[in-house]
Amino acid sequence: MPAPDRTDARKPVRRRDVLARARATLDAFEHLAGGLGTTILALVALLLVTATALACLVGVGLLLVPAALRGLRAVADRERARLSRWGPEITGPEPVPTGLRAALADPATRRELGWVVTHATLGLLLSLIGLTLPISAVTNTTFPLWWRLLPPEEAATSAMGLWTVRDLPGALGVSLLGLGWLVLAVLLTPGMARLQAWPGRRLLPADPGGDLALRVAQLTATRAAALDAHAAELRRIERSLHDGTQNRIVAVTIMLGAARRALARDPAGADAVLERAQSAAEEALAELRAVVRSILPPVLTDRSLADALTGLAATCPIPCRIDADIPVRCAASVEATAYFVAAEALTNITRHSNARHAVVKVHRGADRLHLQITDDGHGGADERGGSGLVGIRRRTEAHDGTFMLNSPAGGPTTLTVSLPCGS
Structure with missing residues (x-):
């Protein structure tokens, strides 16, 4: 042979x-x-x-x-x-x-x-x-x-x-x-x-003791940021439930009581009240589902981060392109943070930038997940402006990640986030 x-x-x-x-x-x-x-x-x-x-x-x-x-x-x-x-x-x-x-x-x-x-x-x-x-x-x-x-x-x-x-x-x-x-x-x-x-x-490296002290200080700061982000998320969920879903459920209860009293006097009017109560119940259920999805989008569990970002871009009021290269899944907490960073960034772009187009790029390199959101708006974004950028930074630093914002006057604005996701 x-x-x-x-x-x-x-x-x-x-x-x-x-x-x-x-x-x-x-x-x-x-x-x-x-x-x-x-x-x-x-x-x-x-x-x-x-x-x-x-x-x-x-x-x-x-x-x-x-x-x-x-x-x-x-x-x-x-x-x-x-x-x-x-x-x-x-x-x-x-x-x-x-x-x-x-x-x-x-x-x-x-x-x-x-x-x-x-x-x-x-x-x-x-x-x-x-x-x-x-x-x-x-x-x-x-x-x-x-x-x-x-x-x-x-x-x-x-x-x-x-x-x-x-x-x-x-x-x-x-x-x-x-x-x-x-x-x-x-x-x-x-x-x-x-x-x-x-x-x-x-x-040139610092002394091991000084490096350790710096690392302890960084971990202390990120732990405080994680607690602040957690508390802010709880407040957001509480406001969503209290101001939206709870009010609609109360309205449903009042409408049902009015329909019950109207059954003996005016059956036709009771039917209209019941129809409004049903509509209010459906709206309350829709809001409740939205709150649940904001806690952790089911698509992250059922499919992938790329699919979740694609769905997010589909609901964005301005045209948004997703460029995702994630061959391997990351930890659920890392993917959730990347998703909420993109969601908050797109919300800021829609509300404040007057942009005509946005691009979300996400890829995994070595042991980090890199996320970049760019828009062609007027720029000038500032963390001190109360636009949600502080929350994005806190979420990122809570995962020991890095946050960088480049937004010169006149644009474009580029937000870059890097999250550790293991090897």
């Missing part, structure tokens, strides 16, 4: 490997480009700290110490934010020391000084090398296309002085050198990006 041909099976694997390597190289190039900005800031901060230290030798630098420490912390926080976008979040210490003696005694400040020195030297060198490799690769690879446009003396030195280019074969040799630069970029750039980020991940 002939052996199976494994060539076709290897091709997809090799293709995936090539794509993964290319993606890693592009990500590393992006990291080094972003790191170049913080290396320049670190160099400025290092010069400021050095000038302040020299000025302290003659006494006048003591007045500059607070400004230098704030500048150092600002640059370090910029690097923390950059590294947090590409990996685990890095939290900074609080507060900034105010004097020279406090700064020298603060371990976090000493680590930030060490990071500034490393990042302003080694980090700057790695960024320059990492950005030069692909530029050299592109320049040398395309050299045969434009070398004739250069003056003879410039064309002769375009191969980094390795040889003199006088004809097309020499230019093709330069293009081969460009391929070598490309191979070096693919091989070295990911490692250089990791090496550049290593001092920041090693030196």
Whole structure:
């Protein structure tokens, strides 16, 4: 029996490997480009700290110490934010020391000084090398296309002085050198990006004790937000039952009593009263069902969050498009929170934004559920305006999620919510 041909099976694997390597190289190039900005800031901060230290030798630098420490912390926080976008979040210490003696005694400040020195030297060198490799690769690879446009003396030195280019074969040799630069970029750039980020991940995180205290404070705040959201939800349900359903049931009771008394005197009039009582009972039942659905929409249990949002968009007074990519169900509490965030956001859009169109995007990435609601209204949404945005923030933070609102004057308005939903 002939052996199976494994060539076709290897091709997809090799293709995936090539794509993964290319993606890693592009990500590393992006990291080094972003790191170049913080290396320049670190160099400025290092010069400021050095000038302040020299000025302290003659006494006048003591007045500059607070400004230098704030500048150092600002640059370090910029690097923390950059590294947090590409990996685990890095939290900074609080507060900034105010004097020279406090700064020298603060371990976090000493680590930030060490990071500034490393990042302003080694980090700057790695960024320059990492950005030069692909530029050299592109320049040398395309050299045969434009070398004739250069003056003879410039064309002769375009191969980094390795040889003199006088004809097309020499230019093709330069293009081969460009391929070598490309191979070096693919091989070295990911490692250089990791090496550049290593001092920041090693030196910039806060002390474990401070990080734990910050986490406890965050959990305390989210617990209070959860209790407030729960109390607000109970008040909303109580108002809905008291002001709507209860009043209609009382009206049904009064109408039934009037119909009972009218049976002996005016049977025809009693029939009309009974008909009104039946209509009031049906309205009360409809309101009661609406209250029950507002507690937890049955479609979330019977079907999915995408179906629930589709039904929500169908009842929205303005055109609303749902873009959902949720291959796996999340916890019921997370889906309910996402549903109510979308419902409250669409209600705000309908009432306050004068929008003509809205889009709700929801997708699950890794261990988080991301929800984004965008409208083309006049913008200017503010949490302090009493439009329900505070309730959305509290619901989100109660699940240890993140809430972000971008609503410039003139629009558009984008509300972004991210909720943890497990792995």
